[in-house]
Amino acid sequence: MLLEERRTQGEKDREVARLKSDQVKDEKRRYDERHWTDKTLEEMVDRDWRIFKEDYNITTRGGNIPHPLRSWAEAGLEKGVIDVIEAAGYKEPTPIQRQAIPIGLQNRDVI
Structure with a gap:
């Protein structure tokens, strides 16, 4: 909780973008076998x-x-x-x- 308060908005935005990127990569890996x-x-x-x-x-x-x-x-x-x-x-x-x-x-x- 304390760590979350210290993060800047830019850091939070980068984390959200990274999570979205990881989700897209996971979806691409899942292919129809x-x-x-x-x-x-x-x-x-x-x-x-x-x-x-x-x-x-x-x-x-x-x-x-x-x-x-x-x-x-x-x-x-x-x-x-x-x-x-x-x-x-x-x-x-x-x-x-x-x-x-x-x-x-x-x-x-x-x-």
């Missing part, structure tokens, strides 16, 4: 995308690269196109399709 296959597209975070790319051996270079496809349903293609793809026997996109299609849909080049 579910596998990316158990998450919706909206729940995916950078860590999940990194693991996804490792799982399919997808490597990219450049800036502002869109996330790869997890499934045909998430491709944003018209239903008729998806029906033709599935009728051709493609149950899931191949690794190159997973990354190249989102890039191509942005009218960007893929090498």
Whole structure:
């Protein structure tokens, strides 16, 4: 109690800021440990995308690269196109399709 009375307002403000900073760090440390296959597209975070790319051996270079496809349903293609793809026997996109299609849909080049 006596120590609290001797602290200046600036010291009290710094302590409050430090506690908030610690709380933010703790929240960042707590991550969702579910596998990316158990998450919706909206729940995916950078860590999940990194693991996804490792799982399919997808490597990219450049800036502002869109996330790869997890499934045909998430491709944003018209239903008729998806029906033709599935009728051709493609149950899931191949690794190159997973990354190249989102890039191509942005009218960007893929090498």
